[in-house]
Amino acid sequence: MRLNISSDTIELEIKPFVLQVDPLQFQEEIKYLHSHMKSGKILPHVEGIYFKSNVEPLTFHADYESKQKILQMAANMGMGQEAFLVTTQLS
Known part of the structure; x- marks a missing residue:
């Protein structure tokens, strides 16, 4: 939500x-x-x-390093990975 x-x-x-x-x-x-x-x-x-x-x-598989990078980028922006991916995709 x-x-x-x-x-x-x-x-x-x-x-x-x-x-x-x-x-x-x-x-x-x-x-x-x-x-x-x-x-x-x-x-x-x-x-x-x-x-x-x-x-x-939307489901997809990524290698461990890519996922860790996404998690870190999301954390740096103060959001979870789902919110990060959705807002990044819409930008």
Whole structure:
């Protein structure tokens, strides 16, 4: 999950997940969330509601030295390896 807050906007980026609540009990809240979504979907699920986002897994293998370099660079910037790789890729 990534959270960015500015003076007039809260931007939340999530991985897909199921929220185990009764959709009928939270209809207004679900409508509110849906009306403010930029991308993704809110879908019914047997265990609650499914938040489907446009975040996709990316898996790859690297040699030990490359991974250690990434970990060190991420630590130097005060972030984890996933956040480092995503922000570096988007820059």
